[in-house]
Amino acid sequence: MSLLNLTLKVWRQDNPSDSGRIETYEAKEIPTSASFLEMIDIVNERLIKDGHDPIHFDHDCREGICGMCSMTINGVPHSKERGTTTCQLHMRKFSDGETIYIEPFRAKAFPVIKDLVTDRSSFDRIIGAGGFISVRTGSAPDAHAVPVPKPDADAAFDAAACIGCGACVATCKNASAMLFVSAKASHLNHLPQGQVEKDQRTLSMVRQMDAEGFGNCTNQYECEAVCPKEISVQHIAKLNRDYLAASAREGVS
Amino acid sequence: MSSSKCSLCTFIKSSIGRKLVVALTGLALVLFLAGHLSGNLLIFAGAEVFDAYAEFLHSFLHGMGVWVARIGLLACFVIHIWFTVLLTRENKKARTPYVHEATVQASKSSRIMIWSGLTILAFVIFHLLHFTVRIDSDLAALGEASPWEMVIQGFQNPLVTIFYVIAMTLLCSHLSHGVASIFQTLGLRSKKTAGAIKFISCAYAFVIYVGFISIPLSIWLFGFGR
Numbered sequence: 001m002s003l004l005n006l007t008l009k010v011w012r013q014d015n016p017s018d019s020g021r022i023e024t025y026e027a028k029e030i031p032t033s034a035s036f037l038e039m040i041d042i043v044n045e046r047l048i049k050d051g052h053d054p055i056h057f058d059h060d061c062r063e064g065i066c067g068m069c070s071m072t073i074n075g076v077p078h079s080k081e082r083g084t085t086t087c088q089l090h091m092r093k094f095s096d097g098e099t100i101y102i103e104p105f106r107a108k109a110f111p112v113i114k115d116l117v118t119d120r121s122s123f124d125r126i127i128g129a130g131g132f133i134s135v136r137t138g139s140a141p142d143a144h145a146v147p148v149p150k151p152d153a154d155a156a157f158d159a160a161a162c163i164g165c166g167a168c169v170a171t172c173k174n175a176s177a178m179l180f181v182s183a184k185a186s187h188l189n190h191l192p193q194g195q196v197e198k199d200q201r202t203l204s205m206v207r208q209m210d211a212e213g214f215g216n217c218t219n220q221y222e223c224e225a226v227c228p229k230e231i232s233v234q235h236i237a238k239l240n241r242d243y244l245a246a247s248a249r250e251g252v253s
Numbered sequence: 254m255s256s257s258k259c260s261l262c263t264f265i266k267s268s269i270g271r272k273l274v275v276a277l278t279g280l281a282l283v284l285f286l287a288g289h290l291s292g293n294l295l296i297f298a299g300a301e302v303f304d305a306y307a308e309f310l311h312s313f314l315h316g317m318g319v320w321v322a323r324i325g326l327l328a329c330f331v332i333h334i335w336f337t338v339l340l341t342r343e344n345k346k347a348r349t350p351y352v353h354e355a356t357v358q359a360s361k362s363s364r365i366m367i368w369s370g371l372t373i374l375a376f377v378i379f380h381l382l383h384f385t386v387r388i389d390s391d392l393a394a395l396g397e398a399s400p401w402e403m404v405i406q407g408f409q410n411p412l413v414t415i416f417y418v419i420a421m422t423l424l425c426s427h428l429s430h431g432v433a434s435i436f437q438t439l440g441l442r443s444k445k446t447a448g449a450i451k452f453i454s455c456a457y458a459f460v461i462y463v464g465f466i467s468i469p470l471s472i473w474l475f476g477f478g479r
């Protein structure tokens with residue numbers, strides 16, 4: 001098995017008010033089969049053994065479904081590999097002797113808690129504002145009780161693939177959350193179950209997004225390129241449409 | 254009534270609402286440019302045709318037409334600039350910079366919108382003083398007799414021509430991103446139409462570019478009209 005020796009330039013920040021700095025670490029003898037997070041685990045073990053503070057980072061499932069891992073690798077969230085989360089990124093994508101910059105997801109609405117760990121609860125508040133449908137709890141309804149046209153089911157499913165990682169915000173030149181919000185709104189707005197609250201959902205989610213201090217979309221589509229779930233900016237076009245229609249209906253009612 | 258007025262305010266204050274205002278004013282300016290270019294190209298049909306066209310513009314609706322157009326355009330222009338400056342400033346504020354910056358697919362044009370826009374603003378001010386207000390008294394006298402002569406004379410100055418070409422280059426850049434952007438902002442773009450929209454946008458920007466610069470370049474480089 002081949003081993004890599006790498007130089008890491010890692011963002012270290014002690015707490016939210018610390019101004020932060022880049023520190024350099026040597027990552028020695030990293031197996032190419034390791035994931036990016038495992039590579040940091042190896043570096044951290046050595047840091048701990050030497051009595052240093054390990055590099056703090058977010059992670060949970062390590063299989064690309066939870067959206068917790070959040071690192072900007074050489075300026076690109078989840079690295080330049082397409083359709084990949086940091087946890088699913090393998091070290092074989094890097095070459096021996098490489099220097100890698102590792103920074104947190106950066107946006108005013110995602111304050112850094114420590115090192116690479118950011119507070120992304122602004123996303124939770126957007127979901128709380130409208131990313132749900134109101135139904136009675138109880139036993140699950142029959143799968144065919146509400147027919148869904150195939151194209152709508154497909155579009156909703158594509159949108160529902162969003163894991164809420166925040167890479168779209170982190171890569172956007174304007175730190176706009178439009179891809180995330182549009183995916184979450186589009187998922188429910190496409191389905192019959194989501195129709196009752198459609199207008200209210202669209203208005204509330206966009207207003208919460210604005211209140212959280214995200215930037216405004218300028219249609220550069222960086223988000224679509226880095227999204228680990230390859231969510232399409234088509235959903236942003238739909239959100240623009242739905243928001244316009246919902247605002248108009250709110251205006252006349 | 255008051256509730257509908259208020260929701261318009263809320264709409265205009267929202268991120269998507271302001272984007273829509275930028276797109277609609279941008280669209281109006283895009284349509285104006287197409288008309289303006291078609292008219293300007295009459296310069297190649299000779300002094301008589303061009304002067305008749307200028308005369309028509311000034312006498313349209315008993316001279317009211319040109320003022321209606323001017324006021325409408327000015328409003329679009331001011332609103333467009335107001336909102337884009339506002340959006341750009343907010344966007345800068347929302348971002349924290351990376352030590353290692355990278356761009357995956359955002360076009361150069363899309364990243365310099367504010368700079369191409371501000372160059373257009375500087376150009377438009379100069380252009381109006383030059384050919385509409387006519388602060389140069391020689392040009393003003395020529396313009397009274399024949400707008401065609403005024404344009405030919407106006408572009409004899411190399412500095413004017415060079416500034417004109419630079420401004421048109423940035424306008425072309427602005428349009429190549431801007432026109433495609435209108436479709437997305439209005440919610441009219443999908444995966445299927447993305448390619449066609451990009452093509453329309455670049456083709457429009459290119460036609461506007463070549464069309465506008467053909468006039469000063471023919472005059473200055475090839476001695477057209479002399």
Ligand code: HEM
Nearest residue numbers: 218276279282283337366367370371374431432434435438
């Ligand atoms: C003939 C003049 C102009 C035309 C035809 C024009 C056209 C456009 C169009 C079509 C857009 C895209 C709208 C959208 O996002 O959907 C746009 C965006 C923009 N324009 Fe202009 N524009 C003009 C002048 C200006 C000026 C003078 C400025 C100066 C500040 C400016 C600054 C911007 C900026 C910063 C954007 C990007 C806004 C965003 O994407 O959020 N433009 N323009």
Ligand code: SF4
Nearest residue numbers: 162163165166168227
């Ligand atoms: S849209 Fe993509 S990049 Fe954005 S939060 Fe969802 S999965 Fe992450």
Ligand code: FES
Nearest residue numbers: 062066067069087
């Ligand atoms: S750790 Fe769950 S997606 Fe990466």
